[in-house]
Amino acid sequence: MPDVTRAEGDPIISVRNVFKEFRREQMAIPVLNGINLSLFTGDYLALMGPSGSGKSTLLNLIAGLDRPTTGEIVVCGTNLGRSSEGELARWRSRNVGFIFQLYNLMPVLTAYENVELPLTLTHLKRKERDEHVRAALEVVGLTDRMNHYPRQLSGGQEQRVSIARAIVSDPRIIVADEPTGDLDAQSGTEILELMKRLNAEFDKTIIMVTHDPRAADEAKSILHLEKGQLVENPARNR
Amino acid sequence: MDTLKYILRNVSRNKLRSVLTILSIGFSLALMTVLIGYTAMQSVWKEEASQHHRIVVMNTQGFSGEVPISYVDRIRGMGGVNSAVPYSWFGGTYKDEEQMPFAQFGTDPQHVFEVWSEFRIAPAELDAWQDNRRGCVADRRLANRKGWKLGEQIPLKGTFFPVTLDLELVGVFDSPKDTDSLWFDWQYLDEILRASSAPTAGNAGTIFAKVAAPALMPKICQEIDDRFGSSDNPTRTQTEAAFAQMFTDMLGNIQDYIRNIGMAVVFSLSLVAGNTMAMSVRERTTEIAVLKAIGFPRTRVVGLILGESCGIALVGGCLGVVAGCASLELLHQLSRQFFPISVLELAGPWLLLLLAISAGIGVLSGMVPAFRAGQLSIVDGLRRVI
Numbered sequence: 352m353p354d355v356t357r358a359e360g361d362p363i364i365s366v367r368n369v370f371k372e373f374r375r376e377q378m379a380i381p382v383l384n385g386i387n388l389s390l391f392t393g394d395y396l397a398l399m400g401p402s403g404s405g406k407s408t409l410l411n412l413i414a415g416l417d418r419p420t421t422g423e424i425v426v427c428g429t430n431l432g433r434s435s436e437g438e439l440a441r442w443r444s445r446n447v448g449f450i451f452q453l454y455n456l457m458p459v460l461t462a463y464e465n466v467e468l469p470l471t472l473t474h475l476k477r478k479e480r481d482e483h484v485r486a487a488l489e490v491v492g493l494t495d496r497m498n499h500y501p502r503q504l505s506g507g508q509e510q511r512v513s514i515a516r517a518i519v520s521d522p523r524i525i526v527a528d529e530p531t532g533d534l535d536a537q538s539g540t541e542i543l544e545l546m547k548r549l550n551a552e553f554d555k556t557i558i559m560v561t562h563d564p565r566a567a568d569e570a571k572s573i574l575h576l577e578k579g580q581l582v583e584n585p586a587r588n589r
Numbered sequence: 590m591d592t593l594k595y596i597l598r599n600v601s602r603n604k605l606r607s608v609l610t611i612l613s614i615g616f617s618l619a620l621m622t623v624l625i626g627y628t629a630m631q632s633v634w635k636e637e638a639s640q641h642h643r644i645v646v647m648n649t650q651g652f653s654g655e656v657p658i659s660y661v662d663r664i665r666g667m668g669g670v671n672s673a674v675p676y677s678w679f680g681g682t683y684k685d686e687e688q689m690p691f692a693q694f695g696t697d698p699q700h701v702f703e704v705w706s707e708f709r710i711a712p713a714e715l716d717a718w719q720d721n722r723r724g725c726v727a728d729r730r731l732a733n734r735k736g737w738k739l740g741e742q743i744p745l746k747g748t749f750f751p752v753t754l755d756l757e758l759v760g761v762f763d764s765p766k767d768t769d770s771l772w773f774d775w776q777y778l779d780e781i782l783r784a785s786s787a788p789t790a791g792n793a794g795t796i797f798a799k800v801a802a803p804a805l806m807p808k809i810c811q812e813i814d815d816r817f818g819s820s821d822n823p824t825r826t827q828t829e830a831a832f833a834q835m836f837t838d839m840l841g842n843i844q845d846y847i848r849n850i851g852m853a854v855v856f857s858l859s860l861v862a863g864n865t866m867a868m869s870v871r872e873r874t875t876e877i878a879v880l881k882a883i884g885f886p887r888t889r890v891v892g893l894i895l896g897e898s899c900g901i902a903l904v905g906g907c908l909g910v911v912a913g914c915a916s917l918e919l920l921h922q923l924s925r926q927f928f929p930i931s932v933l934e935l936a937g938p939w940l941l942l943l944l945a946i947s948a949g950i951g952v953l954s955g956m957v958p959a960f961r962a963g964q965l966s967i968v969d970g971l972r973r974v975i
């Protein structure tokens with residue numbers, strides 16, 4: 352069982368015997384076949400594997416975007432499989448920050464407003480919100496661009512805004528699905544450094560899906576998905 | 590940044606599309622406003638007309654038939670009738686102004702203020718009118734609009750009668766509602782007609798009579814029609830309210846027809862706006878999935894989209910209602926005879942109904958896309974990118 356060790360207390364992420372299949376017109380497509388995984392606060396895991404191996408599927412399950420077919424997922428003390436849709440939404444807004452390959456900023460909102468978006472779900476006062484947003488933009492080094500719209504930013508800057516959006520409500524976990532997949536080497540390196548800082552300085556638990564071995568090397572641990580299972584060393588070498 | 594601002598940003602995301610939707614909703618709501626406003630005006634008019642228990646006598650042939658002037662005295666002499674006057678429509682043009690710039694009627698200066706007892710005129714001016722065959726009186730508001738002073742010479746060139754009247758303004762009267770009317774002495778017209786031996790001489794046109802009490806009206810109408818029923822000029826007598834209704838009825842079916850078309854337009858508009866909304870939401874599938882991923886609950890997502898569609902519809906609706914009211918007011922300014930009541934007086938709950946209709950368009954057009962967005966699976970929505 353490829354648990355990431357260094358156990359101290361309860362894991363923040365605990366995946367037990369998880370199977371996941373998708374149904375498309377009677378056909379059941381098995382994707383995950385018995386996943387077990389424990390991560391602790393401060394872990395930084397890179398998830399690798401060939402395209403279509405189920406990396407995003409596993410990430411989505413852990414982030415509470417989808418439910419396993421069987422098995423149990425407990426994250427930050429919440430059993431995700433047993434939560435209603437509404438409960439999951441509230442849970443995600445408090446516990447998970449998302450970073451996507453294509454940034455997925457709202458094009459009609461400025462950088463500032465994009466970062467503020469998750470806070471509109473909270474009861475924070477305008478002034479408190481403002482402080483949070485500025486702090487998050489400070490971390491990613493974009494305070495000077497906060498009134499720009501996404502189309503006025505470079506890819507790397509957009510991804511930094513999306514990182515600010517992911518951390519603004521101070522979640523304990525950050526999931527990143529190929530965060531450097533669409534960036535040039537220079538910007539990619541900046542993003543990876545930023546993520547490393549979030550992990551080291553702010554103690555965020557991070558799971559990052561990536562194709563890129565250099566990116567994976569930035570993480571504290573690496574796991575591979577193969578035939579629906581997690582392995583430490585891939586059968587076919589990189 | 591709050592929800593409203595976000596909705597606004599979404600509306601302005603495709604400006605042309607939003608503007609076109611707003612305009613089309615605006616146009617149809619303007620149309621509805623004019624139609625419903627006109628109907629409201631008719632009912633106010635009728636209401637007004639039913640307050641003063643007046644009856645109107647006309648030939649059974651309608652306006653083309655004659656009502657002999659001798660009927661006036663006979664009706665005035667009937668029990669329960671307070672007074673009666675001839676009331677003959679003279680569609681003349683004034684100076685070189687447009688056709689029939691205001692209403693003109695030939696009537697009896699001795700009795701007309703008994704029939705319209707709610708109208709007020711200074712006694713000296715009434716005396717002056719009764720002593721001056723060429724004299725005329727006008728609604729104060731009409732006189733003010735035209736800038737007439739007492740002594741003003743007012744030539745009216747007949748369009749229906751082949752004569753020109755040379756009138757002199759000797760008085761102004763006050764009426765509860767703008768009548769846009771000028772009254773002259775019926776006998777002055779009749780003298781000129783007789784002098785040219787016109788066949789229409791001696792015709793009162795219509796007769797207006799004031800009845801002592803509302804309850805008497807049906808009986809007296811019947812009595813009058815019975816009395817003249819076997820003469821050469823049988824009469825049709827009805828209450829002033831029914832008389833006003835007659836003009837409405839001439840448009841009656843058309844009105845229903847237009848209103849139905851209006852409703853059909855509103856409905857099909859909802860479908861078109863709905864399709865537009867669905868398109869613009871579908872373009873945003875990924876964004877909606879992201880909103881849900883970062884924790885926006887379903888209700889909030891549905892609210893964002895319904896808010897957007899209702900916002901568009903309400904802006905269109907408000908513009909439409911304002912444009913419709915402006916059109917009604919313009920019609921009133923241009924033709925007080927046929928639109929005697931300003932939209933300011935007509936304003937009422939029906940305006941709110943129209944805004945409710947536009948909100949309804951908003952809900953109808955946003956319903957399906959909002960529901961779809963609410964149902965959207967986050968994973969499927971994100972798979973476009975992840």
Ligand SMILES: Nc1ncnc2c1ncn2[C@@H]1O[C@H](COP(=O)(O)OP(=O)(O)O)[C@@H](O)[C@H]1O
Nearest residue numbers: 373382401402403404405406407408409968969
């Ligand atoms: N929502 C879904 N519906 C149907 N099939 C899906 C869905 N999500 C993923 N799959 C399938 O599951 C497999 C794994 O997908 P995914 O987790 O996206 O792979 P990866 O991220 O490793 O490239 C693929 O074969 C994909 O077609």
Ligand SMILES: [Mg+2]
Nearest residue numbers: 406407408975
């Ligand atoms: Mg993937």
